[in-house]
Amino acid sequence: MPWTFWFDVFFLWYFSIINGFYTFVLILGMLRTYIRRKEITVEDYTHILRSDSFPTICFIVPMYNEKENIFDTLKSILNLTYRYKRIIAVNDGSEDATMDVLIKNFELLPIPLLHSENIETAKVRKIYQSKTHPEIIVIDKEHRGKFDAINAGLNACTDPFFLVADADSFIDDPSFQALIRPIFFDEDTVGVGATIRIRNGCFFRYNQIDSKGFPDQYLSGMQGAEYLRTFYMRQGLDWVGGNFLIAGAFSVFSTPLIRKLGGFCNTAGEDVEIVVRIHRALKESKLPYKIVYLPDPVSWTEAPSTWRSLARQRIRWHFGLLESIWIHKKIHSFRPIYGLFGWIIFPFMVWGEALQPIIEIIGYIYIIITWHLGILNLPFFVLFLTLSFGFVFVYSTICLLIEALSFRCYSSFRTIILLLASCLLENIGYRQLSVLWKLAGFLRFFKKFPKVRKETKRIKQLIRDFSLEQKHR
């Protein structure tokens, strides 16, 4: 047997297994979306929205150089029908005119410190409250990163749940009402994630999104197709042990739990890390919990519109994923205590998500070498393309179909056709670039390894403290 045989078998098996898993979770995702659609037709939130006795929901909006978006974002939150909301916007030492925009538009006045600073953060310069909209509080602090801004907001939060919304994200009214459901109706819920859609080219009118102009350019189309695929897959993951990620652009967490876990940590992917930490800490303490992923699209976010910013984002995402895997590598021990999350989700996170770019790039190199040597196995090559490229195209198209059958966020025919074209075109160029960016994420991980190890120790201690506290209870 030629030496290439084993390589052929390895690549084909790897992609078959990963694709098989993706198909499985997509089927579950479809089922979940179908059930949710049925629920929506009979759900009635009127009495919740009219009620005078419901508690406040706290929105934490971390912002760094967001002078362009922050006014509209805060306005969109203020306009939500749910009456009881508190908005804590945290200025993470912006160097642009973000603070000036806020002071001018919301008539901010300095107020005294009205909370305890339980989690250590960078120095808070001043706290403001809006004279025109007293529900808006602005914390102006020194720059230390998004995680620190969220922690500063968390210190000021007095409500049982807080919602993290990116400063460039929009939340529309009908979708926000869907979010209320898991928090109000299931007491075990400690976190809620929601579907994110790209808003490049969309309009925001009377707190409703109009997506007729989407996608406005090649990059947003590519990312639009990518987001569709990812978020429908996550619906399925919810049924096989829970998600390992709640998108940082829009997530809801239980305030006391996150405080007990020490707040968000200094990692590139603070959103992945906190979710994995919740799974690990609560499973180790044997506490009941639920992290729910909503299929209803809730938040519309501004996606990177230049190649450079997209590259930066993707490198950071992959680096964050690798960091979280390293910090919580203990879960990969297949111990029964971690349940399905430890048996299915975490291994998938490692082998399917983190290592996939390495294997794909080796596949490309292998094809080039064997082609040069004249020993390329053509059937293998075609099968490789079918399994990796063809599958992604079919998968994305199915997601588009689910979208058209369920929430119909993209109402215009033009948008659907452009998204379909994006599903096909992303295999040429965009996909290969994504793989390269992910590899750059690996490089950054190795470069920053000492810092990762330091953070691993700190998080390990936080989890230990949490477990001890639970034991004493």
Add this chain to the structure above:
Amino acid sequence: MFELKTILLLFYFLSLEVTALFTMLFYLIYLRVIFSIKTKIQIKRENQVSKKIASHLQGSKLPAHEGLFSDSQLLLLVLESFNHRLKGEEWEKLKYKLVSQYLLKVARKRVSSFSWRRRNFAARVFALLPLQKDERSILSLLNDSVFLVKSTASLAAVRLSSEEGIHQILKYMASAYGYSRCFYRDILLQGSLQTFTLIQNIASHTKDPSIHLACLDVFSGQTTPISLPFLLKDLQSKDPQILLAALKILSRTLLKNAKAIFLSFLKDPREEIRVEAAAGLKAFVDTSSLKALEKSLADPSWKVRLQVARSLKEMGKKGEAILRRQNIKKNQTTYEIAKYALDFLV
């Protein structure tokens, strides 16, 4: 060059993908066309039903059978939207006629249906028109495992003032916490005076402290004209949650010696209790309360300071005068909170 088997396999894979893609593409186009037609028809029919109901409200006679109302799902949807907006005898009469003529029979049949959507339909109909003879059905729906059935049935039980139903809702409330507890509390708060009397009875007789706490929680959400004989006993409770709920009720009901109680709890070592005592004192605009609140303006807990400042602001001119006379040189903390209250609190 290649084996026939391999070529066939490749051809099979590729043709499968291409077929799947084209099928989906055509299905997408088909769906869009069908969906737009269906939506138009649905809106048209909804309008027709709404117009018909509006004309009956204006006095036109209800025929023995109206063909437009034969779609029970659509009729229920329109009736619910009318019910959100309308109140009054005429609407109630028409609602009774329409629901009993077109929906109740279907709802009764669907109570034990296998599909949760059908059970939900039944619960929604009962919530729209709860009748005594349907109490058993409502109670069985209240025990449903699906939340969307259970929650709607609980609305029906409260509207019917069913004792067994209210007890069941209190049980749900007692076992829940956080936001999910608020959901049931809010449903109970929508109840009539009879509902509150039933809750009072349950609170007096239950031996389960969590149900008792749930009852207190409901009373703390709204001012009720009924007396609560257990309140004084609860104010001496060692359970901080019961004490807190009792203090909340006290600030709404205001018993004779309420001021003395609040004043004594303003010195409690637990900050939540001090917060509640400060909130209760705002109703007593006299020297002793104002003096005690001014002293508490320098409380070590920011939560207490904030509530004290809020109470003083709400006490009117006398309270505001206290806030204004705080001096930055004398005590910066009290000055800051007083200024905050004057600037922001309404």
